[in-house]
Amino acid sequence: MMLILASASPRRHELLTQAGLTFTAKAADLDEDLLPSEAAAAYVQRLAEEKAQAVWNAHRASDTAEDPLVVLGADTCVVVEGQILGKPTDSADAxxxxxxxxxxxxxxxxxIAAITAKKTVRDLDITQVTFNVITDSEIGRYISSGEPLDKAGAYAIQGYAARWIPRIEGCYFNVVGLPIARTITLLAQAESDTPAVEKV
Structure with missing residues (x-):
């Protein structure tokens, strides 16, 4: 298998490496705007598949029977009080x-989505994260560090923001940016000869 990660995210790169996978990373240049009335789950699954498809289309010539090409796409968002939060546009948005x-x-x-010449498989992971109350001065200090500006929801659980998170329910790695166990299962499904099963 020749695996390409359709992402420029250093967190996803680190997580896949940590899981022992050999891969290359190629970012997909896409419009990531939310569609009208699009639910959060549909949004991240659509973008994951669109990223994977774009990179697959660009590298499909590399696919061979001996070394089949698999492209993995992922997208993460935060939902709070009914609002979908992606990456902040600037400090004020953060x-x-x-x-x-x-x-x-x-x-x-x-x-997450994995694409091969034969099929596309998809999955979704959800983690609940609880924040303590953050003071205005703490928010200002955090924003000035630059850490929130390229993160969904304007924070990194593996960084400074860990000090505000007393509890999570679900996969920690999902909050970092890639649910590793689900991803390994998805890649195995992508490589298998069984037909794709749609997630409900």
Whole structure:
């Protein structure tokens, strides 16, 4: 199997490496805007598949029977109080997101998709994350560090923001950006000869 990760995320790169996989990374250049009335689960699953499909289309010539090409796409968002939070557009947007998360429990959703010449398989992971109350000065200090600016929901659970998170329910690695156990299962499904089964 020749595996390509359709993502420029260093967190996803680190997680796949940690899991012992050999792969290359190729980012997909896509419009990641939310569609009208699109639910969060549908949004991350659509983007994961679109990223994987774009990279598959660009590298399909590399696919051979001896070394089949598998492209893995992923997308993560945060949902709090009914609002879908992607990556902040600037510091003010990061502050808005962190103020929303402060003192609440939110959901982190990651859609994953794997594409081969024969099929596309998809999955979704959801983790509940609880934040303590964050003061204005703490939010300002965190934003000035630059860490929140390229993260869904404007925080990294594996970084400074860990100090505000007393509890999670679900997969920790999903919050980092890739639910590893589900991803390994998905890649095995992509490589198998059994037909794809749609997730409900």
């Amino acid at each position: 502050r808005r997101m962190l103020e929303l998360l402060s003192g609440r429990t939110h959901a982190v959703l990651t859609g």
